[in-house]
Amino acid sequence: MAKHHVTTTVNGDPVEYLCESEQTLLDCLRDELDLVGAKEGCSSGDCGACSVLLDGRLVCSCLVLGVEAEGRSVETIEGMAQGDELHPLQRKFLEHAALQCGICTPGILVAAKALLAKNPDPTETQVRYWLAGNLCRCTGYDKIVRAVMDAAAEMRGA
Amino acid sequence: MNPQAIGKPLTRIDGRAKVTGAARYAAEFNQPNQAYAVIVSSTIGLGRITGIDPAAEHLPGVLAIISHLNAPRLPYNPHKGGIDPSYGERLHVLQDDQVRFYGQPVALVVADTLVRAERAAAALRITYDAQHPIVGPRDKQAKPIAPEADGRLEADNVRGDPEAALASAAVAVDITSDIARQNHHPMEPHATIAAWDGDRLTLWSKSQFVANEQEEIAAVFGMAPENVQVICPFVGGAFGTSLRTWPHVTLAALAARQVGRPVKLALTRRQMSFTTGHRPRTLQRMALGATRDGRLTSIIHEGTGETSRYEQFIESLTSGTDFMYSCPNVRTRYRLVPLDTGTPTYMRGPGEASGMYALETALDELAYKLGIDPIELRRRNEPRIDESTNRPFSSRSLMACYDIGAERFGWAKRTPEPQSMRDGRLLIGMGTATATYPAMQFPASARARLLADGTAEIESAASDMGPGTYTSMTQVAADTLGIPVGRVRFSLGNSDFPPAPPHGGSQTMAAVGSAIRAACLAVQDLLVERAAANPRSPAHNMGKEALEWVDGHLRRKGGAASGQSYAEIVGAAGGVPVEATVSVARDPEIDNKYSMHAFGAVFVEVSVDPDVGIARVRRALGAYGAGRIVNPRLARSQCLGGMIGGIGMALMEHTSLDARDGRPVNAHMAEYLLPVNLDIPDLDVLFVDEVDPHVNPLGVKGLGEVSLVGMAPAIANAVFHATGRRIHELPIRIEHLLGV
Numbered sequence: 001m002a003k004h005h006v007t008t009t010v011n012g013d014p015v016e017y018l019c020e021s022e023q024t025l026l027d028c029l030r031d032e033l034d035l036v037g038a039k040e041g042c043s044s045g046d047c048g049a050c051s052v053l054l055d056g057r058l059v060c061s062c063l064v065l066g067v068e069a070e071g072r073s074v075e076t077i078e079g080m081a082q083g084d085e086l087h088p089l090q091r092k093f094l095e096h097a098a099l100q101c102g103i104c105t106p107g108i109l110v111a112a113k114a115l116l117a118k119n120p121d122p123t124e125t126q127v128r129y130w131l132a133g134n135l136c137r138c139t140g141y142d143k144i145v146r147a148v149m150d151a152a153a154e155m156r157g158a
Numbered sequence: 159m160n161p162q163a164i165g166k167p168l169t170r171i172d173g174r175a176k177v178t179g180a181a182r183y184a185a186e187f188n189q190p191n192q193a194y195a196v197i198v199s200s201t202i203g204l205g206r207i208t209g210i211d212p213a214a215e216h217l218p219g220v221l222a223i224i225s226h227l228n229a230p231r232l233p234y235n236p237h238k239g240g241i242d243p244s245y246g247e248r249l250h251v252l253q254d255d256q257v258r259f260y261g262q263p264v265a266l267v268v269a270d271t272l273v274r275a276e277r278a279a280a281a282l283r284i285t286y287d288a289q290h291p292i293v294g295p296r297d298k299q300a301k302p303i304a305p306e307a308d309g310r311l312e313a314d315n316v317r318g319d320p321e322a323a324l325a326s327a328a329v330a331v332d333i334t335s336d337i338a339r340q341n342h343h344p345m346e347p348h349a350t351i352a353a354w355d356g357d358r359l360t361l362w363s364k365s366q367f368v369a370n371e372q373e374e375i376a377a378v379f380g381m382a383p384e385n386v387q388v389i390c391p392f393v394g395g396a397f398g399t400s401l402r403t404w405p406h407v408t409l410a411a412l413a414a415r416q417v418g419r420p421v422k423l424a425l426t427r428r429q430m431s432f433t434t435g436h437r438p439r440t441l442q443r444m445a446l447g448a449t450r451d452g453r454l455t456s457i458i459h460e461g462t463g464e465t466s467r468y469e470q471f472i473e474s475l476t477s478g479t480d481f482m483y484s485c486p487n488v489r490t491r492y493r494l495v496p497l498d499t500g501t502p503t504y505m506r507g508p509g510e511a512s513g514m515y516a517l518e519t520a521l522d523e524l525a526y527k528l529g530i531d532p533i534e535l536r537r538r539n540e541p542r543i544d545e546s547t548n549r550p551f552s553s554r555s556l557m558a559c560y561d562i563g564a565e566r567f568g569w570a571k572r573t574p575e576p577q578s579m580r581d582g583r584l585l586i587g588m589g590t591a592t593a594t595y596p597a598m599q600f601p602a603s604a605r606a607r608l609l610a611d612g613t614a615e616i617e618s619a620a621s622d623m624g625p626g627t628y629t630s631m632t633q634v635a636a637d638t639l640g641i642p643v644g645r646v647r648f649s650l651g652n653s654d655f656p657p658a659p660p661h662g663g664s665q666t667m668a669a670v671g672s673a674i675r676a677a678c679l680a681v682q683d684l685l686v687e688r689a690a691a692n693p694r695s696p697a698h699n700m701g702k703e704a705l706e707w708v709d710g711h712l713r714r715k716g717g718a719a720s721g722q723s724y725a726e727i728v729g730a731a732g733g734v735p736v737e738a739t740v741s742v743a744r745d746p747e748i749d750n751k752y753s754m755h756a757f758g759a760v761f762v763e764v765s766v767d768p769d770v771g772i773a774r775v776r777r778a779l780g781a782y783g784a785g786r787i788v789n790p791r792l793a794r795s796q797c798l799g800g801m802i803g804g805i806g807m808a809l810m811e812h813t814s815l816d817a818r819d820g821r822p823v824n825a826h827m828a829e830y831l832l833p834v835n836l837d838i839p840d841l842d843v844l845f846v847d848e849v850d851p852h853v854n855p856l857g858v859k860g861l862g863e864v865s866l867v868g869m870a871p872a873i874a875n876a877v878f879h880a881t882g883r884r885i886h887e888l889p890i891r892i893e894h895l896l897g898v
Contacts, residue, residue: 038179078179
């Protein structure tokens with residue numbers, strides 16, 4: 001079976017890849033483009049480790065087919081820092097010790113970035129609801145919520 | 159050693175790689191020309207394979223379908239890795255037609271892409287002759303056995319006459335508990351990439367114990383260990399499931415050899431529910447007898463855990479009971495129930511997490527019967543020594559933990575009667591419990607290398623599944639050498655490095671930290687010899703005893719000169735790096751002299767909605783006495799993670815098996831409930847400033863396990879306080895609390 005040729009934009013760069021019909025966007029990112037920051041935790045959209053933005057919308061890339069990225073814009077964790085300069089969310093995660101093993105971290109950061117793009121001044125409850133789809137097994141969620149709140153405040157210049 | 163880094167809340171050294179997506183985990187070392195393997199799991203719980211339809215072999219892209227029909231007979235030379243059960247033999251995968259448990263690997267499909275491998279695996283038709291498996295310890299056909307003594311754990315212990323003391327006790331409680339099977343479910347599934355180069359095998363494989371994985375795979379394939387290299391720089395959580403080397407590692411290596419290409423094999427989330435260990439379900443009885451003023455006169459603890467038919471997995475279920483409180487009459491009994499399931503394995507806080515649940519909920523019950531505050535009851539039974547061994551504790555700060563914890567938590571505001579505290583329509587309860595875990599230290603080795611630029615490279619085959627091994631070990635090396643952490647590069651997760659023990663049992667800091675410290679001291683000694691041999695060195699012809707290291711400089715003892723730096727000493731000898739490799743084991747005398755454990759006091763406030771029966775943790779506090787805290791920021795994080803694991807154990811986690819065929823009915827993240835952001839409230843962690851001069855040179859006891867232990871009983875005790883209902887089953891579910 002011929003593979004599909006996909007032309008898309010990832011983190012602002014035009015990219016192309018070949019993929020199979022059933023290949024997920026997650027596997028295309030990881031195996032075809034070597035962008036391994038998005039993780040596979042469950043393959044069923046339950047854990048959020050594979051979170052990316054598709055045309056600015058937060059999706060589980062394990063539930064999106066690689067072919068669906070055609071002509072669209074994908075943002076992953078690899079595009080979050082500007083060169084050596086970390087995004088405020090990334091810095092605050094380090095300061096608040098809001099990560100341990102790091103597997104869920106990229107997905108949480110991408111999800112949090114999507115939240116702050118929609119709502120620069122979320123309440124704690126809004127942060128908890130928004131991130132309820134991102135499972136973490138080692139760190140402890142409270143630090144993650146604090147880090148997001150702190151980053152939001154800094155980004156607002158508060 | 160002049161601590162500059164140890165004790166400081168440094169941010170994690172590996173943090174930048176993790177927040178940018180640059181950190182590479184096992185499945186992310188894709189190899190050129192790599193093929194993909196998918197495990198086909200048995201769909202019966204017991205029986206034998208009667209046929210495998212080869213038609214799937216002809217599907218596009220399929221390179222091989224490997225089963226017991228065509229797999230080579232593997233040598234499976236004897237190997238016990240310390241984390242393996244002493245009795246029994248590991249599953250020999252694809253070596254016969256027997257199915258021992260639901261989900262056992264029965265075939266392996268290898269194809270040029272993952273999609274094609276999955277397609278062929280789904281199409282593969284396997285027929286079975288199925289029998290009825292016994293998968294629950296309460297099944298009438300399940301028979302408990304006494305575990306074979308293996309030197310680590312006695313099945314039966316007794317002192318005094320606990321039966322008589324219980325019968326004559328002024329006040330007694332006698333309770334049972336049933337704690338569910340749990341799966342570790344780290345967010346990173348197990349994965350292995352295997353690549354052969356002639357007779358040499360490289361495995362990029364998720365492992366908490368790369369040294370053992372190397373030796374085990376060498377034994378399975380009948381190879382020399384030096385021909386196997388295991389690489390795992392990052393572990394995406396594990397909690398014990400990556401201590402042992404499970405069949406998928408063998409299968410990845412086998413597949414790669416069969417198809418002559420590198421092969422990647424990742425388990426699905428579903429497969430994480432049956433082939434990679436679990437916390438065994440436990441059934442326990444705890445009977446306590448006491449005087450009217452609350453002195454314990456009898457403790458009887460009988461505990462039974464699940465195991466498989468082919469291995470005896472033992473854990474320290476009853477060990478905490480022997481020494482926790484002062485009591486002249488104590489009996490503990492530990493039994494196993496072999497079942498038609500995979501072998502359980504260590505899961506965070508193994509043994510103590512379940513055993514202390516029984517002890518601490520029974521003690522809470524006793525406190526109510528006596529009308530004594532639960533903390534006061536523990537105070538009255540605080541032992542002077544470990545009464546099971548008659549050894550002193552190397553340090554024990556349990557009551558200090560209760561004191562600072564109670565004050566910070568506001569325990570005094572608690573009104574003792576059940577159902578006496580409310581917030582609107584919600585019932586509020588406060589509970590407390592003791593946590594403990596042994597302070598172990600397995601033998602470990604490390605290499606320290608000083609380079610001509612004055613930086614140090616440290617290597618050990620340790621792992622970092624998240625607590626911060628990279629960071630804390632760098633702190634130890636920096637302080638031992640007297641240089642800033644920025645001049646130390648610590649590498650782990652490679653079996654070519656000096657061997658390190660399993661990254662489990664809360665002893666990585668003690669074991670690997672002690673080895674790194676010793677390696678740094680040894681390399682300093684070598685540098686002293688270099689300097690002494692150099693006629694142009696100020697230390698020429700001087701002995702070690704006349705010299706000292708101060709802030710990374712070697713100088714005459716007590717001298718005023720700043721001395722020679724590492725760069726100067728290495729540079730003067732031609733710039734050739736100087737290295738030392740050292741192995742360190744705990745002095746056995748220390749084990750004979752002291753009883754060594756971390757302790758903690760856990761406080762929880764729950765709310766119970768009386769209309770819908772939902773219990774939620776509103777806040778919690780853990781106060782720990784765990785020796786020296788190397789990095790307070792990361793230590794706090796580690797404890798919070800453990801406490802949340804305890805919340806999961808108490809209120810959510812439960813792998814439910816279908817009694818008909820042993821199938822886990824909730825083998826995915828939608829129905830294996832874990833705490834999520836919305837479930838986790840304000841949590842607090844306190845450390846007692848504990849100095850333990852005996853436990854190891856660093857004075858550390860470890861935090862990973864003790865922080866989970868104690869949480870579940872504290873929650874159950876809080877639920878009792880809120881509702882007046884004592885729940886003897888974990889997890890505590892809505893159906894337990896309806897109608898309170």
